[in-house]
Amino acid sequence: MEVRGSVLISIDEFVKQRHSSDYNSWKGKLSKETLELLKNPGPQKWYPVEDGVIDPTKQLCEMFYEDAKKGAWESGRYSAEAALKGIYKVFVLVSTPSFMLKRASRIMTTFYSPTNIEVVDTTDKSMLLHLTQLPVNNELIEHRIGGWIEKALEICGCKGLKVKIKSSLSKGDDRTTFDITWE
Known part of the structure; x- marks a missing residue:
């Protein structure tokens, strides 16, 4: 049960960009395992799903959203926007x-x-x-x-x-x- 590092990276970037003033507080709530992954995440590497996506998403939802599902949804939207740029955006635009x-x-x-x-x-x-x-x-x-x-x-x-x-x-x-x- 694994998640690609690019997912963890997009969650980290989402909090940095959308909630920058509370970024360090968010990091302070993460498990030590998630923090270790954030030190040098490889976008193509596989990580445990609990530490790579569930913990950081849960913490961002608890800190910034009354409705956790809304926070997870917004984080997913950000991930698509980040992933589908450059040559991928052209592919999506013509599809x-x-x-x-x-x-x-x-x-x-x-x-x-x-x-x-x-x-x-x-x-x-x-x-x-x-x-x-x-x-x-x-x-x-x-x-x-x-x-x-x-x-x-x-x-x-x-x-x-x-x-x-x-x-x-x-x-x-x-x-x-x-x-x-x-x-």
């Missing part, structure tokens, strides 16, 4: 939402291991994704992924976007369902 999200399975496996995400249904203005495996069933990770999907689709040009989580592995369902619609 259709369906084309891009059909590759979501490959994209997610580059961040979380193990992960399985499937496109179940797609139309010109909607998509249903099933996340059937995560490194650990955790609501904050599900919301980070939802925020990432939302921002990626915004970059892709979707307007009137709605991303809703209809079922959840973390709540005991057999999958996390992302119901996505746009205009």
Whole structure:
């Protein structure tokens, strides 16, 4: 059960940029294991999911958001914005939402291991994704992924976007369902 270092780096950068005056306080709340990872995180290295994503996300949510799910969502949006720049942004800009999200399975496996995400249904203005495996069933990770999907689709040009989580592995369902619609 692992997470790529780029996820930890994006959480760290998110707090630095969006909550800079409280950055050191946030670091002071992190576990010693997470702090050790932050000393020299390799974006392509794999780290334990608890220390690499859950602890830092939980701490940022507790410090800066009344609703932890909202904090995780915003952190995921930031991660997509940071990841989908440069040559990747050009790829996303010329992709259709369906084309891009059909590759979501490959994209997610580059961040979380193990992960399985499937496109179940797609139309010109909607998509249903099933996340059937995560490194650990955790609501904050599900919301980070939802925020990432939302921002990626915004970059892709979707307007009137709605991303809703209809079922959840973390709540005991057999999958996390992302119901996505746009205009």
